[in-house]
Amino acid sequence: MSWGLKNRLSKIIKPKTGKTVMLAVDHGYFLGPTTGLKKPVETISALQQYADALMLTRGVLRASVSDKIEVPIVLRVSGGTSVLTELSNEGLTCAMEDALRLNASAVALSIFVGAQYERQTLLNLAKLVDEGEQCGMPVLAVTAVGKDMGRDARYLGLACRIAAELGAHFVKTYYCKDFSQIVDSCPVPIVVAGGTKVSEKEALELAYNAISEGAVGVDMGRNIFQSDYPVAMIKAVRSIVHDGFNVNEALDLFEKGKKEKQKKFD
Numbered sequence: 397m398s399w400g401l402k403n404r405l406s407k408i409i410k411p412k413t414g415k416t417v418m419l420a421v422d423h424g425y426f427l428g429p430t431t432g433l434k435k436p437v438e439t440i441s442a443l444q445q446y447a448d449a450l451m452l453t454r455g456v457l458r459a460s461v462s463d464k465i466e467v468p469i470v471l472r473v474s475g476g477t478s479v480l481t482e483l484s485n486e487g488l489t490c491a492m493e494d495a496l497r498l499n500a501s502a503v504a505l506s507i508f509v510g511a512q513y514e515r516q517t518l519l520n521l522a523k524l525v526d527e528g529e530q531c532g533m534p535v536l537a538v539t540a541v542g543k544d545m546g547r548d549a550r551y552l553g554l555a556c557r558i559a560a561e562l563g564a565h566f567v568k569t570y571y572c573k574d575f576s577q578i579v580d581s582c583p584v585p586i587v588v589a590g591g592t593k594v595s596e597k598e599a600l601e602l603a604y605n606a607i608s609e610g611a612v613g614v615d616m617g618r619n620i621f622q623s624d625y626p627v628a629m630i631k632a633v634r635s636i637v638h639d640g641f642n643v644n645e646a647l648d649l650f651e652k653g654k655k656e657k658q659k660k661f662d
């Protein structure tokens with residue numbers, strides 16, 4: 397890795413703890429106005445100070461984020477599909493030159509292993525890695541799961557390993573049973589997605605288990621911004637990722653945080 401690439405990555409995965417809490421707010425790129433993100437500016441401005449990185453598209457970045465922001469940006473650069481069509485048919489949606497102009501600290505794209513357009517998305521990744529290497533830009537491969545694909549260690553382990561083999565600098569995947577096997581067979585850092593909204597306790601358990609089993613952090617969206625207490629929730633997630641809290645300690649922090657004034661997002 398070049399100095400610039402390592403430096404960009406260190407903005408996201410904090411050297412002090414070796415961990416990261418990324419806030420994923422990129423869902424609109426194929427889901428449209430998702431609950432909790434209908435007005436991205438409100439969600440992002442309230443939560444950004446608690447995030448180690450923001451994952452989003454260039455459209456939302458330009459329209460909804462101040463250019464004074466100090467939080468590093470992980471720019472989603474794949475898309476081209478909607479929830480109404482075949483999700484795996486993604487292409488690259490943002491040139492590396494624009495990612496550099498936007499001062500991104502990493503770029504992210506989805507791969508769909510086992511899906512109809514698997515080859516296309518894997519070649520997208522290889523191309524993006526080539527471009528990233530040229531200009532010192534880390535690439536996050538998102539192991540997206542198509543409609544018919546399971547979320548087990550065998551499948552996600554396959555997807556993560558392929559992403560790493562093709563040169564991704566870090567990988568985002570889902571937590572599942574035997575998650576440590578995925579970590580053990582993937583030579584680059586893994587962050588976990590939160591997935592669909594569950595109770596705060598379940599989401600904190602997911603974060604705790606993932607960190608305990610070797611993830612370097614979370615890239616969590618809906619379980620934070622769809623919570624009735626989003627600020628309390630992201631603080632509780634941080635306590636697990638960065639401060640070594642267990643689930644009960646993090647839940648206590650969440651309960652205390654609920655008493656602070658905060659907005660539930662539309």
Ligand code: R5P
Binds near residue numbers: 420506616
């Ligand atoms: C989905 O492909 C998006 O990249 C999201 O960033 C990802 O799913 C993480 O968000 P959540 O925690 O809501 O699953």
